[in-house]
Amino acid sequence: MKAVTWRSHRTLEVAEVPAPRIEAPTDVVIRVTATAVCGSDLHLYELLGAFIEPGDILGHEPMGIVTEVGSAVTRLSVGDRVVIPFPIACGACAMCLRGLHTQCETTQNRDHGMGASLFGYTSLYGSVPGGQAEFLRVPLADTTSIRIDGSLPDERYLFLSDIIPTAWQAVEYAAVEPGQTVIVLGLGPVGQLAARIARLRGARVLAIDPVADRRAMAxxxxxxxxxxxxLDAVWEATGSRGADAVIDAVGTEASGNPFVKAAQVVTARLPTAIAKPVLEATGVDRLAAVHAAIDLVRRGGTVSLVGVYVGDADVLPLKTMFDKQLTLRMGQCNVQRWIDELMPIVEDPADPLGLDDLITHRGTLEDAPRLYELFQKKEDGCIKVVLYPQPSEAVA
Structure with a gap:
């Protein structure tokens, strides 16, 4: 089968690889009908090559049709249409029962001190083949799948795999209430949806992004x-008090701090044997967005971090955070926890989240290298990319 594979820093290859098969009774195999490129995929493209092997299959936002079912699977049948959440979770352990599927005790990567395994996301998270491919094996499929009974196009359901629940969790963690003022930093796909969700909940939403196309969409x-x-105008728009909550949807590659950026670029180009211990022990993030969030939130307010951060040697202004009595919440999205709340919104004919106005670029798997580059460079108005392993299934 064809799949999008990582080769080296900023280099991808669409390669022929062995098709997946059932490896455990709890597996299913799906034929992928649509698969998206996520902003966090760009961290693999740009920064985290030390934790990827050449030939690893990328992608963690797929959906498709079930083609094979393991003997222990009880909720799915061949022919079912499914969206695949990016965290691989059992649904029965203490963490899953608390709604913390990204901390699943069955798939935790304890050797690295990390949480649940994720599709297509480095050795830190299990080196599980990703979904930018013609077929995908889905472990623990009864929990690691969302059966779609509705008849709307794939593009309405696809983002239940990651970015809709991720944005929803960001707003939940921000404790957004009607009438509050919320600031969203970064208007990539998650930032776009977080802003729309906060507005849907009755908040006044201010959003910051350096890219004009992203501002225009919001x-x-x-x-x-x-x-x-x-930022001075944003501060004034809050009555010079600060927002009730700030959502950081930017993450580790925030613009700012040229010295940290240079260190990240150099580390990304180091041989794996050298880069891996450097990143694990002394990795740092560009924290411009985090510092802006701390500055722009009101005293007693909440900062919700949804952008991916990877540094273990970051320095935060704890004096300021303590003095302002801030609440800080963060973490990978527990996708499965939010689906029952989100499905009616996604299927609402009125499209309250504006899902029909999110995708800017579509292509086949063969287009992935070019579209990754566009997305990473924020060129040609690229905000969200969807790939179709079968071009005939693309939505025009």
Whole structure:
């Protein structure tokens, strides 16, 4: 089968690889009908090569049709249409029962001190083949799948795999209430959806991004938008008190701090044997967005971190955070926890989240190298990419 594989820093290859098969009774195999490129995939493309092997299959936002079913699977049958959440979880351990599927005790990567295994996301998270491929093996499929009974197009359901629940959790963690003011930092796909969800919940939403195309998309959905160099205007828009909550949807590659950026670039190009211990012990993030969130939230407010951070040697302004009595919440999204709340919103004919206005670029698997580069460079208005392993299944 064809799959999008990582080869080296900023280099991908669409390669022929062995098709997956049932390896455990709890597995299913799906034929992938649509699969998206996530902002966190760009961290693999740019920074985290030390934890990937050449030939690893990328992608963690797929959906498709079940083609094979393991003998212990009880909730799925051949022919079922499914979305695949990015965390691989058992649904029965103490963490899953608490709704913390990304901490699943069955798939935790204890050798690395990390949480549940994830599709297509490095040796830190299990080296599980990803979903940017023609077929995908889904472990623990009764929990690691969302059966779709509705008849809407794939593009309405696909983002239940990651970015809709991720944005929803970010707003939940921000404790957003009607009438509050919320600031969203970063208007990539998750930031776009977090802003729309917060507005749907009755909040006034201010959003900051340096890219005009991203600001224009958010503005179409009733969001007040600001360029990154207008933080003073954002502060004034909160009555010079700060927002009730700030959602950081940027993450480790935030613009700012050229010295940290240079260190990240150099580390990404080091041989794996050298880069891996450096990243594990002394990795640092570009924290411009985190510092902006701490500055822009009001005293007693909440900062919700949804952008991916990977540093273990980051320095935070604890004095300021303590003095302002801030609440800080963060973490990988527990996708399965939110699906019952989200499915009616996704299937609402009124499209309250504006899902029909999110995808900017579509292509086949063969287009992946070019579209990754566009997405990483934020060129040609690229905000969200969807790939179709079978071009005939693409939505025009």
């Amino acid at each position: 503005e179409r959905h009733g969001i007040d938008v600001f360029d990154r160099d207008r």
